[in-house]
Amino acid sequence: MTARAPKAARGAIAICAISLASLAWGAESRIHVIDVDGLAFGPASEVLHVNDIVEWVNQDMFRHTATASDGSFDIDLPTGGKGRTTLRQAGVVSYFCRFHPGMKDRLEVAP
Amino acid sequence: MEHRRTLGVAQKITVNLGRSFVLGAALCVAGSLAMAGTMAKLNDAQIAHIAYTAGKIDVEAATLALKMTHNPAVKAFAEEMERDHASVNKHALVLVETLKMKPEDNDTSKALVVAATQKRQELSKLSGAAFDSAYIQNEVTYHQTVNGALEGTLIPDAQNSELKAFLKTGLKLFKEHQMHAERLVNELPRSLAR
Numbered sequence: 001m002t003a004r005a006p007k008a009a010r011g012a013i014a015i016c017a018i019s020l021a022s023l024a025w026g027a028e029s030r031i032h033v034i035d036v037d038g039l040a041f042g043p044a045s046e047v048l049h050v051n052d053i054v055e056w057v058n059q060d061m062f063r064h065t066a067t068a069s070d071g072s073f074d075i076d077l078p079t080g081g082k083g084r085t086t087l088r089q090a091g092v093v094s095y096f097c098r099f100h101p102g103m104k105d106r107l108e109v110a111p
Numbered sequence: 112m113e114h115r116r117t118l119g120v121a122q123k124i125t126v127n128l129g130r131s132f133v134l135g136a137a138l139c140v141a142g143s144l145a146m147a148g149t150m151a152k153l154n155d156a157q158i159a160h161i162a163y164t165a166g167k168i169d170v171e172a173a174t175l176a177l178k179m180t181h182n183p184a185v186k187a188f189a190e191e192m193e194r195d196h197a198s199v200n201k202h203a204l205v206l207v208e209t210l211k212m213k214p215e216d217n218d219t220s221k222a223l224v225v226a227a228t229q230k231r232q233e234l235s236k237l238s239g240a241a242f243d244s245a246y247i248q249n250e251v252t253y254h255q256t257v258n259g260a261l262e263g264t265l266i267p268d269a270q271n272s273e274l275k276a277f278l279k280t281g282l283k284l285f286k287e288h289q290m291h292a293e294r295l296v297n298e299l300p301r302s303l304a305r
Contacts, residue, residue, distance in 0.1 A: 039283050061198045062284065079198070099191050100287035101294060 031084075035059050036077060041066070041095075041105040048109045050090050057082045064103065069094040155274055156215035158265050162278060163203050164220040165257050166196040168227040172253075175231055176246050185243045188295055192250070192288065199281055206277055247295050254289035258282060 029051045035042045037059040044054070056066045058077040066075045066083065070093060075083035087093075090111040097103035153161070169192050176189035207214055230249060237245055261282045269275040 038280070039287060061202055062195050099195075099291070100284075101290045102287050 029053065031055055033057060036064055036066075039100055039103055041097075041103060043105070044107055048087060048107055050087055050109060050111055052087050052109075053084050054087065054107060055082055055084045063099065065098045066095050067098050069096065074098075153217070153219075153265070153268050154215070155269055155271050156212055157217040157219075158269050158278070159203065159207055159212060159274060160214035160216055160220050161223070162261075162265060162281060163200055163214060164223050166200045166203070166281075168223060169250075169253065170196045170200070171227065172231065172234075172246070172250070175234060176242075179234070179238065179242050180246070181239070182243050182299075184295060184298065185247060188247070188250070188291060191291070195284060195288070199284065203277065206273060210271060210273060212271075212274075244299060247292055247299060250292040251289060251296060254285050254292060258285050258289060261285070 030046070030049075031053045032044055032046055032048060033055045034044055035057050039060065039062070041056070048054070056075060056077055058064055058079060058081050061079060063079055064077045066073065066077060066085075068074065068085075072088070072093060073085040073095070075085060077083055087107065087109045090109050092106055092108050094104065094106045096105075173189040173193035173196070176185060177193070180186050180189065234242060234245055234249070261278055266275060266278045266282065269278055
């Protein structure tokens with residue numbers, strides 16, 4: 001397993017992508033960590049691919065969710081908690097926090 | 112000059128509330144916060160007290176709602192208010208301790224408590240859909256009012272940079288709550304019809 005350093009950081013927001021062991025068919029999957037802080041989702045600066053994993057880490061003082069508009073995931077993020085989803089399809093997925101409607105972002109997933 | 116600036120903010124808050132659906136106690140809250148703009152300039156200890164009191168009031172309103180409501184959407188909203196405002200106030204206490212600041216009770220905080228007590232008494236007399244509707248509408252109005260006071264008076268007047276930054280975080284959160292409450296006002300008739 002190799003690790004990549006965070007590509008970009010904005011304030012308390014940090015993103016990192018970690019290479020994982022290859023999947024059965026040989027494609028490399030990675031974990032993309034998105035910090036949630038200051039009532040905002042951090043940007044996914046790495047290119048996302050099908051079968052990559054996105055992990056949200058809640059650094060904020062409030063409970064949040066990462067909820068896909070298309071219903072593909074709904075992850076509860078208690079304070080200090082984390083949650084993951086595996087990206088199964090290429091395309092754009094918008095997501096939001098169910099508790100704080102102004103918190104919105106999107107994942108752009110390449111094949 | 113400073114007095115004239117804050118008076119203008121207070122008038123704006125009152126006018127905005129005058130146009131809203133909820134009168135009575137909500138106007139009392141507006142009056143209380145308007146007072147923050149018209150009285151002599153607040154010091155940081157008083158500003159911290161007002162902000163803490165405003166959060167505590169909304170926790171108490173949420174506690175009442177959780178006892179009264181049977182609507183899942185209203186219950187979820189009240190749980191969010193209770194959780195978020197309690198978290199802000201917990202962090203506020205840590206901040207004032209770090210800053211060695213003793214929050215100072217003041218006329219605005221006192222008036223807020225009186226108005227909130229009156230509003231809770233009003234709400235307690237309602238039940239079912241009437242309670243849900245009145246609670247959520249009051250949440251819209253209350254957050255609008257507090258946000259107006261934070262933006263117009265409390266944040267500009269705060270001298271300590273950490274307190275000012277904390278109040279800005281509070282404003283961001285309260286705006287989220289206002290949006291959530293406004294959305295619920297539109298959704299509530301449908302959810303009540305189910």
